[in-house]
Amino acid sequence: GENVEQHPSTLSVQEGDSAVIKCTYSDSASNYFPWYKQELGKGPQLIIDIRSNVGEKKDQRIAVTLNKTAKHFSLHITETQPEDSAVYFCAANRATNAGKSTFGDGTTLTVKP
Amino acid sequence: EAGVAQSPRYKIIEKRQSVAFWCNPISGHATLYWYQQILGQGPKLLIQFQNNGVVDDSQLPKDRFSAERLKGVDSTLKIQPAKLEDSAVYLCASSPVPGTGDGLNYGYTFGSGTRLTVV
Numbered sequence: 001g002e003n004v005e006q007h008p009s010t011l012s013v014q015e016g017d018s019a020v021i022k023c024t025y026s027d028s029a030s031n032y033f034p035w036y037k038q039e040l041g042k043g044p045q046l047i048i049d050i051r052s053n054v055g056e057k058k059d060q061r062i063a064v065t066l067n068k069t070a071k072h073f074s075l076h077i078t079e080t081q082p083e084d085s086a087v088y089f090c091a092a093n094r095a096t097n098a099g100k101s102t103f104g105d106g107t108t109l110t111v112k113p
Numbered sequence: 114e115a116g117v118a119q120s121p122r123y124k125i126i127e128k129r130q131s132v133a134f135w136c137n138p139i140s141g142h143a144t145l146y147w148y149q150q151i152l153g154q155g156p157k158l159l160i161q162f163q164n165n166g167v168v169d170d171s172q173l174p175k176d177r178f179s180a181e182r183l184k185g186v187d188s189t190l191k192i193q194p195a196k197l198e199d200s201a202v203y204l205c206a207s208s209p210v211p212g213t214g215d216g217l218n219y220g221y222t223f224g225s226g227t228r229l230t231v232v
Contacts, residue, residue, distance in 0.1 A: 034220040
C-alpha cells in the first residue's frame with residue numbers, strides 16, 4: 001500500500017519568514033495530494049491540494065509543488081503569521097482507491113511573534 | 114453549509130468496556146470515513162463507506178470494532194471491548210464524490226473528532 005513520509009516533524013520560524021514542509025510517497029499510482037491544517041482540539045482542515053497533472057499551485061500565501069518523478073511534494077508558506085501555528089498533514093490518494101487518503105505523521109509549525 | 118457533526122467530544126472508559134461514536138456528515142456527501150488518530154501521528158483509515166455500503170474496512174480490527182452507516186447518512190463506530198491502545202481521537206470525514214474508479218478524488222471535510230481515553 002501507499003506510504004507517506006513527512007519532514008520535518010517540528011518546525012519553528014519567526015513571524016514573516018517562510019516555512020517549507022516536505023513529503024514523499026511510495027505509490028507511483030497516486031494522483032491527488034491534499035494538505036490539511038489541524039488546530040488544537042479540531043479536526044484537520046483542507047487548505048490546498050494538487051493533482052498529478054499540475055506541478056505547482058498557489059493560493060495567497062500558501063503554495064504546493066509536486067515532483068512526480070521523484071515522488072515528493074512540498075508545502076510552502078510565505079510571510080508566516082502566528083495564526084499559521086498548527087499541525088500540518090500531507091496526504092496522498094491513489095488514482096483508483098475511491099478517495100482513500102494515506103496521511104503523513106504531521107509537522108508541528110510554530111510561528112514566533 | 115453545516116460541517117461534519119460528531120459526538121461525544123470526549124469519552125473516558127475503563128478497558129473492556131464498550132463505547133460508541135456518532136457522525137453526521139455534510140448533507141449530500143456520499144462517502145464517509147472513520148479515521149483513528151493516535152497522539153503524534155497522522156490519521157489512519159479504519160473504514161470507508163459509500164452511501165450505505167462498505168468500500169474499505171481492511172484496517173478495521175473487526176474482532177472489537179464495528180461500524181454502520183444507516184440509510185447512507187449517519188454513521189456509528191463501536192468498540193467492544195476497548196483496550197488501552199484504543200486511546201486516540203476518532204475522526205469522521207465526508208467527501209462529495211464517491212469513488213468511481215476514474216481517479217477523481219477530493220479532499221475531506223473532517224469533524225472535530227471524539228477523544229477517547231481508555232484507563
